[in-house]
Amino acid sequence: MHLFCVGISHHTAKVETRERFAGHAEIDRTLRAEAGCSEALLLTTCNRVEVYAAAAEAVPTERIAHCLLTAGDSLGEEVEAFYRHEAQQCVQHLFRVASGLDSMVIGETEILGQAKKAYAAARESGAAGPYLHRLFQRAFRVAKQVRTRTEITRGAVSVGSVAVDLAEQIFGNFETRKVLLLGAGEASERTARALFKRGVRDLRVSNRSLERAEALATLVGGRPVAMENWESQCREVDILISSTASPTPLLTREKLSPLLHDRLDRPLFIIDIAVPRDVAPDVNEMEGVYLYDIDSLQSIAQQSLAQRRQQISAGEEIIAGHVDEFSGWFTSPRARVMQSALELRPSES
Amino acid sequence: MDRELLIVSTFCFFLAIVRTAVAIRGGAYRPAGFNFFAIALGFVFQTAFLSVRGHALGRCPLTNLFEVFIFLAWSVSLIYLLIGPAYRLSLMGAFTAPLVFGLQIFALLAPIDLRHSLKHSPTPWLELHASVSLIAYGAFALACVAGLMYLVQERQLKQRELNSMFYHFPPLTDLFAAITRLLWLGFGLLTLGIAAGFFTGQPLPYGKVAWSLGVWIFYAAILLARHLGTTAPRRIAALCVVAFSAALTLLWGITFLSQTPSM
Numbered sequence: 319m320h321l322f323c324v325g326i327s328h329h330t331a332k333v334e335t336r337e338r339f340a341g342h343a344e345i346d347r348t349l350r351a352e353a354g355c356s357e358a359l360l361l362t363t364c365n366r367v368e369v370y371a372a373a374a375e376a377v378p379t380e381r382i383a384h385c386l387l388t389a390g391d392s393l394g395e396e397v398e399a400f401y402r403h404e405a406q407q408c409v410q411h412l413f414r415v416a417s418g419l420d421s422m423v424i425g426e427t428e429i430l431g432q433a434k435k436a437y438a439a440a441r442e443s444g445a446a447g448p449y450l451h452r453l454f455q456r457a458f459r460v461a462k463q464v465r466t467r468t469e470i471t472r473g474a475v476s477v478g479s480v481a482v483d484l485a486e487q488i489f490g491n492f493e494t495r496k497v498l499l500l501g502a503g504e505a506s507e508r509t510a511r512a513l514f515k516r517g518v519r520d521l522r523v524s525n526r527s528l529e530r531a532e533a534l535a536t537l538v539g540g541r542p543v544a545m546e547n548w549e550s551q552c553r554e555v556d557i558l559i560s561s562t563a564s565p566t567p568l569l570t571r572e573k574l575s576p577l578l579h580d581r582l583d584r585p586l587f588i589i590d591i592a593v594p595r596d597v598a599p600d601v602n603e604m605e606g607v608y609l610y611d612i613d614s615l616q617s618i619a620q621q622s623l624a625q626r627r628q629q630i631s632a633g634e635e636i637i638a639g640h641v642d643e644f645s646g647w648f649t650s651p652r653a654r655v656m657q658s659a660l661e662l663r664p665s666e667s
Numbered sequence: 668m669d670r671e672l673l674i675v676s677t678f679c680f681f682l683a684i685v686r687t688a689v690a691i692r693g694g695a696y697r698p699a700g701f702n703f704f705a706i707a708l709g710f711v712f713q714t715a716f717l718s719v720r721g722h723a724l725g726r727c728p729l730t731n732l733f734e735v736f737i738f739l740a741w742s743v744s745l746i747y748l749l750i751g752p753a754y755r756l757s758l759m760g761a762f763t764a765p766l767v768f769g770l771q772i773f774a775l776l777a778p779i780d781l782r783h784s785l786k787h788s789p790t791p792w793l794e795l796h797a798s799v800s801l802i803a804y805g806a807f808a809l810a811c812v813a814g815l816m817y818l819v820q821e822r823q824l825k826q827r828e829l830n831s832m833f834y835h836f837p838p839l840t841d842l843f844a845a846i847t848r849l850l851w852l853g854f855g856l857l858t859l860g861i862a863a864g865f866f867t868g869q870p871l872p873y874g875k876v877a878w879s880l881g882v883w884i885f886y887a888a889i890l891l892a893r894h895l896g897t898t899a900p901r902r903i904a905a906l907c908v909v910a911f912s913a914a915l916t917l918l919w920g921i922t923f924l925s926q927t928p929s930m
Contacts, residue, residue, distance in 0.1 A: 469831060483834070488824070490838030583896040585839060602825065605899040614827045625831060 319356070320375070321449060321648065323408040324382040324400055325368030328422050331399035338396065339367050339386040346445040348385045353377050357447040359440040359454070360386075361415075363432045365422050370412060372449040406645045409453065413637045416457040417464035418471070425470035425626040430461050448656055453644070460640045468632040473622025477615045478505075480622070481589045482512045485557055488587050488608065492517040498555040499523045500548055501562035502534040505591045509559050510538045522555070524548040526562075552577045552586070559589045560596040567598040574601055582606060589615070669719040670775070673737065676712030677771040679705045683764035691832060702760035703748075709767065710744040717741060726789040729797045733780035735918065738798070740770040742805025750809065750849070761832075762812045792866040800860030800879070804918065806853030807886070807911045813846045814907035821901050843900045846907060847893055854886050875921050882914045 326336055341360050342348075349358035355371040362368075369382050383397050403411040414420045416433050437454040440446035446454070465471050474480040489495050497518050499506045502525040510521060521540030524547070525531035531542040543551060552558065552574060562568060569588075578586065582605065590597040590611045602609035610618075647653055683705035716737065720728040728734045747763045774780075820836045823829050836842070861879050865871070889906045892898040898906075 472831065472834060473829075484824070486838065487820075487834065487836065488839045490841045581896075582899050583843075583893075585900070605901065608824050610827065618827065618829060621829065 319449065319653075320373050320377070321371075321405055321408050321453070322373075322377070323368055323370050323403045323411055324379050325361075325366060326399045326401070327366035327368070327420070329420075330401060331396070333364075335396050335399055336365075336367055338391065339383065341367065341386050342388050345385065346440065346443045349382070350445060353381050353385050357450045358445050359436055359450050361433060361436045363429060366415070368415070370408070370450060370453070372447070405648070406641060409644050409648075410637060410641045412453060412457045413460045413640060414634075416461040417633055417637065418461070419464070419630055419633050419637075423475055424623065424630065425472075427465065427471055430458070433461075434458065452647070456640060456644055460637055463640075464633040464636050467636060468629045470626055470629040470633050472629075473618075473625055475619050475622050475626070477591070477612065477619060478509050478512050480615045480618045481509050481559075481591075481610065482516060484608075484610065484618075485513065485587055485589075486516065488585055489556060493519060495556040496520040496554055497522065497540075497557040497559065498543070498548065498551045499534065499538075499540070500558060500560040500568070500596065501525060501592065502527075502530045503561040503591075506559045506561040507534055507538065509589060509591070510534075510540070513557070514538055518557075522551060524551070549573060549577065553581060555586070556584065557587045557589070559591070561591045562596050564592070564596055565594060567594075567596060569597040569601060571598060571600050571604060574604065574607070578604065578606070591615070669716050669723070670780075672712050672716040672719065673771065673775060676709045676716065677768060677775065679709030679712065680764045680768040680771065683709075683760060684768055687761040687764070691830075702764065706744055706760055706764060706767075707748060710741070710748060713737065713741040713744060727794040727798055729794075729801070731779060731781050732919065733774045733777075735801065736770050736774035736779075738801045739804050739808070739918070740767045740774075742802045743767050743770070743808045745802070746805045746809050746849075746852075747812075750845070759809070759812060759816065762816055763809070766808060766812060790867055790869075792863050792868070796860050796863035796867060798860075799856050799863060803853045803856035803860055804911075804914060806849050806856060807907075807914060810846050810849035810853060810907045811911035813842055813849060814904035817842050817846065817904035818901065818908070821904075839900075843904070846904060847890075850886065850890055850893070850907070854883075854890060857883055857886065878917045878921050882910075882917060885910050885913065 326339060328336075331339075340362050345360050346358060349355045349360070349369060349371065353371075353373075354375060354377055355373045357373075358369060358371040360367070360369055367386065369386070371377065371382070379400050379402050380393060380397055383400050384393055387393065411420070416430055418425045418427060418429055421429055433454070437446060437450075440450065474483045485495075486492070492513065495518055497510065497513055497520065499510050499521065502523060510518075510523075514521065519539075521535070521538050522543045523531045523535040523538070523540050524543040524545050525534070526545055528542060528544065531545075534540075535542045549569075552569075558569075560568070585606045585608065588597055588601065588607065588609045590609065593612060595611050597609055597611070599609070599611075601607055683702045686701050686705070717728050717734075720734065724730060729738055743763060744767055747759060816836060817839065820833065820839060820842070823833050824839070837845070857879075861883060864876070864879070889903060889910060892906075893903050
């Protein structure tokens with residue numbers, strides 16, 4: 319039995335190419351009837367299109383690629399973007415993909431859900447048989463182990479999620495926390511939405527245009543605050559997200575100092591995503607104030623990515639053990655008996 | 668026999684330290700059950716040591732500086748095992764193990780396990796005074812550990828340099844709440860311990876009384892500053908570290924410099 323994977327990904331092809339080969343409604347049937355695969359599964363995400371298949375005879379890459387095209391399309395030179403992994407390499411590749419080691423953002427976990435969905439669809443249509451069942455079940459186990467035994471998923475890798483993670487690390491529970499959005503830009507809206515999802519219920523929005531403040535407040539479940547009152551809000555709020563278009567800093571040490579006098583025992587987390595910055599950098603030196611601007615948030619996101627990359631070798635070690643085990647089973651007499659039984663089955667039309 | 672039990676206990680704490688150091692060095696610290704179990708096992712051997720020593724002495728084993736240090740290390744482990752999981756302060760084990768290891772290794776290596784001819788026969792009040800006071804020191808030790816964790820995390824937040832340990836710290840505000848509870852626990856126990864000391868029916872050692880009251884006043888002042896809200900949490904955390912270091916020095920001073928047994 320030939321176990322193989324044919325596909326394209328962000329490593330080898332542009333998005334236009336990936337779109338062209340994204341498959342179609344009849345792909346399961348086509349792969350088995352036209353390409354001659356005994357079992358076939360299509361995994362499509364925004365970054366990859368991959369076919370995992372088991373077949374009694376070797377199936378050329380061009381034939382698989384052709385099956386992925388919609389009727390009438392010609393293959394062209396783009397077929398060169400396809401890679402192919404056979405047997406042990408195929409197993410290793412799937413385990414890497416499911417664990418997020420092959421993803422654009424190393425360690426992202428969305429791919430595992432997408433792989434599970436693809437597997438469920440293939441099981442339902444009858445396209446995934448005992449080989450792919452065993453392969454994918456093992457891949458899900460491996461992905462879980464890589465996630466729990468390494469730090470591959472640790473740390474946020476986007477500016478918004480870094481800000482929310484930091485806020486959580488300072489305050490823990492968000493339910494009783496008060497947040498002030500200064501400026502109603504898109505970036506602060508995204509961060510506010512993320513905070514709302516994590517449980518923040520007291521959101522205040524202050525903007526030069528009160529209408530815009532009201533509109534954003536409605537969107538994020540908050541309430542508008544007049545622009546002339548925003549400074550006094552600093553006495554109460556726990557998190558301040560600032561993203562105005564002011565050319566000079568709105569918040570300085572001198573302005574903030576008297577406002578924080580009565581709240582020394584409560585930290586203030588300031589997220590300044592404005593360029594030029596809304597908050598003077600020396601505010602970070604104040605007791606109990608943690609100021610993060612766009613550069614520092616981006617730098618942490620980069621650090622997290624670098625830390626994730628360092629974890630790749632630990633993930634590869636876990637994967638290597640499972641690849642050996644799976645390959646041992648694949649070449650065992652039990653698997654050969656299964657193969658003979660499959661070959662005796664009438665082929666589908 | 669009893670010292671062997673203590674050596675095994677010390678080795679358990681050493682294992683917890685090594686495990687943490689290896690994990691941090693590998694850039695992949697994650698609090699695992701290993702630390703908790705190593706400390707729990709170390710605690711079992713500490714308890715066995717104190718039990719064997721207590722049976723041999725026929726009293727609470729607090730007759731010399733060596734036993735005082737081991738009892739203190741036992742108190743620290745006890746309070747960690749009680750509050751660590753309750754407040755999800757799993758990372759605290761990584762900070763607690765070196766403190767307990769340090770106390771025990773000092774006690775084992777220093778020539779302080781000396782037999783004294785005891786002046787007074789033990790009374791329940793005297794044993795209550797000594798043991799409760801030392802458990803209070805255990806709570807203060809944990810407040811010191813939590814304070815250190817606060818300072819480390821706060822520094823990382825200020826400097827914007829987050830290592831692999833950062834995301835395993837409890838949230839800053841939760842850590843501060845834990846410090847407050849530990850301070851209150853220690854303060855309550857110390858008050859009880861000092862009060863029990865006045866009922867021993869023996870002449871009061873004025874030097875010890877003055878030192879004990881000094882520690883009591885120091886912690887009372889920290890709690891007052893905490894609840895008045897006039898002192899930043901970072902300073903309270905730093906004060907916990909300073910106060911415990913001072914209290915430990917005073918404990919040594921009380922027991923060692925006076926050249927008298929602790930009871």
